[in-house]
Amino acid sequence: MEGPVGAFEIIDVDLAGRIAKLHLRNAKLETPAFFPVIDPMRQELGLDLIAEAGFEQVITNAYLAYKRYGPQPRGSIRELLGWRGIVMTDSGAYQILEYGDIGVTQDEILLYQKEILKPDIGVILDVPTGDVSRLEAEKTVNETIRRSQEALRVIDPTSDDVLWVLPIQGGRYLDLVEASARHAANSPYRMYGIGSPTVFLERYRYDTIIDMILAAKRALPPGRPVHLFGAGHPLIIPFAVALGVDTFDSASYIIYARDGRYITEYGVYRVEDLDYLPCECPVCSRYSPRELAEMPREDRTRLLALHNLHVISKTLKRVKQAIREGRLWELLEETARRHPAAYRALLKMRRAHSILETHTPRVKPRVRGLRLYGFESLWNPRLTRLRSRVLTHYLPERLKRLRPKRLILRPLPPSIEACKRGSSEDGYVVYYSPYLGLIPKELCGVYPTIHADYPHNYYQDRVLKVLVSEIRAVLAIARRIGVEAEILGEPDSLCWILSRTVGGARCGGG
Ligand SMILES: [Zn+2]
Numbered sequence: 001m002e003g004p005v006g007a008f009e010i011i012d013v014d015l016a017g018r019i020a021k022l023h024l025r026n027a028k029l030e031t032p033a034f035f036p037v038i039d040p041m042r043q044e045l046g047l048d049l050i051a052e053a054g055f056e057q058v059i060t061n062a063y064l065a066y067k068r069y070g071p072q073p074r075g076s077i078r079e080l081l082g083w084r085g086i087v088m089t090d091s092g093a094y095q096i097l098e099y100g101d102i103g104v105t106q107d108e109i110l111l112y113q114k115e116i117l118k119p120d121i122g123v124i125l126d127v128p129t130g131d132v133s134r135l136e137a138e139k140t141v142n143e144t145i146r147r148s149q150e151a152l153r154v155i156d157p158t159s160d161d162v163l164w165v166l167p168i169q170g171g172r173y174l175d176l177v178e179a180s181a182r183h184a185a186n187s188p189y190r191m192y193g194i195g196s197p198t199v200f201l202e203r204y205r206y207d208t209i210i211d212m213i214l215a216a217k218r219a220l221p222p223g224r225p226v227h228l229f230g231a232g233h234p235l236i237i238p239f240a241v242a243l244g245v246d247t248f249d250s251a252s253y254i255i256y257a258r259d260g261r262y263i264t265e266y267g268v269y270r271v272e273d274l275d276y277l278p279c280e281c282p283v284c285s286r287y288s289p290r291e292l293a294e295m296p297r298e299d300r301t302r303l304l305a306l307h308n309l310h311v312i313s314k315t316l317k318r319v320k321q322a323i324r325e326g327r328l329w330e331l332l333e334e335t336a337r338r339h340p341a342a343y344r345a346l347l348k349m350r351r352a353h354s355i356l357e358t359h360t361p362r363v364k365p366r367v368r369g370l371r372l373y374g375f376e377s378l379w380n381p382r383l384t385r386l387r388s389r390v391l392t393h394y395l396p397e398r399l400k401r402l403r404p405k406r407l408i409l410r411p412l413p414p415s416i417e418a419c420k421r422g423s424s425e426d427g428y429v430v431y432y433s434p435y436l437g438l439i440p441k442e443l444c445g446v447y448p449t450i451h452a453d454y455p456h457n458y459y460q461d462r463v464l465k466v467l468v469s470e471i472r473a474v475l476a477i478a479r480r481i482g483v484e485a486e487i488l489g490e491p492d493s494l495c496w497i498l499s500r501t502v503g504g505a506r507c508g509g510g
Contacts, residue, residue, distance in 0.1 A: 006163045006190040008225050014328040015381060016217070016244040016359040019320055022225055024120035025161040026078070027056070027086055031225065032241045032319060034232065034312050035059035035088050037251035038081065040068040044298065045254060045305040047083050052282075053309040056085040059249040062113045062122070063092030063104060077117035088121035088165075088249070089113050090229075106147055110154050114162055121191065122162040124151045128196035128229075129171035141169045141180045144195075148187060157189045165227055167195040172208050174215040181219035191225045192216070194245070198230035204341035206236050210348040213243045217355070234265045234315040235342045238335050239349065241319050242328050242356070253312060257304035260293070263311045266338035271304065281310035326364040329356075329380040330371045346376060356381040363447065370448045372435050375462040382448050387437040391470055395430070396477050398440060404428035407478045407485040409471065411494065412439060419444035427486070430474065434463045434494070437470050464494075468501045475502065 003009065007023040022029045036050055038060040050058060060077065069080055077087050091109045106125040113122045126144040129137050148166050157164040166189035170176030177194075184192050194216050200208045213228070220226060225246045231237065232250025240248070256263060262271045264278060272293040277284040283292075283303045292300055322331040336346035349356070360381045370382065377383070399407065406427030413419045419431065419441070429441040436448070471487070478485040489495025491508035499505035 005161055008223060010223070012323055013359055013361060014323040014326050014364075015242040015356045017241040017319070017323050017328055018244065018246070019323050020225070020246065022163075022246070024086055024163060025118075026120055029057060029086055029120075029247075031246040032237075032316055033057055033247050034237075034316055035247065035249035036232075036253060036309060036312075037061075037249055038083075039251070039254075040065045040081070044258075044301050045309075046302075047081060049302075049306055050309065051085065053306060054313040055309065057088065057120075058083060058085065059088040059090065061092055062089040062109055062117060062119075065089070065117060066104065066109070066112055071112070071116075073116065077119050080117075086121075087117075087119045088123070089117055089119040090123040090249075091125035106151060107154050110151055114155055114160060119162060121165060122155075123165045123167065123193060124148055124155075126167035126169060126195060128167075129169045129176075130196050131171060131199045134173055134176075137169070137171050137173045137176055140171075141176050144169045145180070145183050148184075148189065152188070157187075163191050164189055165191045165193045167193040167229070168216050168220075169195045170212070170215075171196060172200070172212070174211055177212050177215040178219050181216040185220050191227065192220055193227035193229050195229050197228065201231060201233060201236060204339075206239065206341045206345040207348045209236060210239060210243065210345055210352070213240060213245060214352055214355070217244050222359075232312055233268075234263065234311055235267070235335060235339050236345070237312070237315050238319050238322075238328070238331055239342070239345045241323075242332055242349065243352065244359070250312075253308035254301070254305045256308055257301045260300065260304065262304055263308040265311060265315065265335075271300070277307075279307060279311065281307050283307040283310070326361070326382075327371065329382070330373070330377075333373050333376050333380075336376065346379075350379040353379065353381055353384050357385045360385070375460050377435060378463060378466060383435065383437075386448060387470065390438055390440065390443075391473055394443075395438065395440065395474055399428070399477060399483055400481055402428055403481070404483060407474070407483050409438075409474070409485065409487045411488075411490055412436065416445040428483075432467060432471060434460075434467050437467065438474055464497060468498070471498065471502050 003023040005023055005025055009021045010018045012019040020031045022031055035057050036055055038058045040060055041064055073080055109125055113119060125147055127140040129140045144167060155164055166184045166187060168180045168184055170180045194213060197209045197212060226244060227247045228240050228245045230250055231240060231248045232252040256268060260271050262269045271289055274289040277289055283306050322328045332346055336343040404427055408427040408429050409432055410429060412431040412433035431439045475485050487498055487505040489505050489507045495505050495507035499507060
């Protein structure tokens with residue numbers, strides 16, 4: 001189906017992340033997508049190689065294009081770059097951050113984009129916040145808002161062939177980010193960009209970036225595309241996607257390469273510090289770390305840049321596959337194990353559970369079973385939603401309505417069949433299980449009640465503590481409405497722990 005420029009068709013979702021098709025003037029872009037930054041003044045890696053690494057889209061800078069090709073170039077930006085794919089241009093905001101005032105007015109740079117460069121996506125000339133004082137941050141937010149309104153003199157975000165991005169500023173001042181996003185939501189712009197996280201990315205402050213994304217997303221309309229400027233690290237991409245970021249751009253692949261640095265999914269290395277290359281891309285399957293370290297700088301830069309792009313491409317593919325499978329949370333847990341900064345990001349995601357639960361679909365045809373790795377798996381929104389619903393709504397209502405003679409708590413049997421069969425003697429059966437919590441018998445087999453792959457450390461303290469508190473809560477509900485309760489168990493350590501902590505468990509007495 002053809003849509004107007006800016007139409008955003010969401011195809012699949014998991015957590016708050018989505019796979020979507022973004023309609024642009026030249027093509028439809030599947031998101032999440034990464035835009036490698038192209039420098040019109042100095043591009044060491046050929047665009048043919050960028051395409052070979054799997055990228056159909058690039059981003060370049062309108063101000064640098066103006067300097068390089070002049071005010072009346074011989075064609076559009078695609079023709080100038082010799083690129084058949086999608087092109088995004090930004091206006092030069094980063095140059096302001098780096099070099100101060102750039103001597104081109106916003107009207108000039110916007111008209112240059114709209115009428116000469118004709119990119120698929122364009123960005124207005126915002127003022128990036130960076131890591132500054134609150135007063136300075138407020139100024140950048142207000143000035144960006146003022147410019148976004150002034151820009152409407154020369155562009156029309158509702159009907160231009162360029163999809164115009166409105167950047168959201170505020171840096172680490174989250175109320176400013178939210179206010180900036182609220183303004184964006186009420187503007188005619190149809191795509192938003194979260195600005196200037198680069199300073200925080202460089203310091204591995206992923207938790208700050210998650211806060212910034214959350215603050216922006218709270219105020220933005222959920223059905224519109226969101227860009228994250230300057231983010232190109234495999235450790236942050238899965239978290240940003242999980243929060244609903246759709247597109248990214250970064251020059252880190254080439255900046256690192258110039259400096260002899262090699263991106264992996266768990267951190268960045270100097271190539272001379274590596275004995276092996278943990279990658280199978282065309283570069284790593286052909287060269288050794290030593291050959292790379294010793295070759296002429298120009299060749300090394302090109303090859304490392306190509307490898308770095310392959311790693312980013314692979315990360316995005318894994319993220320998209322995880323959305324398809326409904327395993328994005330599992331991927332975040334896995335990513336969290338790769339670097340302490342990513343682990344802090346996971347801790348931060350835990351506090352976002354309400355936004356994640358709201359967006360996570362209840363049913364997904366391709367979902368097999370939950371994979372549980374450790375107590376962090378308890379924060380999987382699929383589980384938190386199940387556990388809180390069962391405990392706060394489902395069980396109290398059922399018990400009040402049925403008024404059974406007895407409430408029987410039993411360990412969850414290993415198969416769905418045994419779970420459904422259960423013994424219901426003369427009571428209402430609720431199964432208990434570390435991780436899954438309490439499962440009323442009639443919910444057996446309902447996703448995700450029994451599809452789970454358990455970790456070896458099944459009886460981790462923190463996991464059991466949560467189970468014990470839930471069992472206590474259901475016993476209290478039963479007591480309140482005068483229903484007698486009984487805990488049965490296998491003669492194992494779980495039952496033993498329950499009999500010591502909750503009291504009255506009959507181990508092996510089922
Ligand atoms: Zn490689």
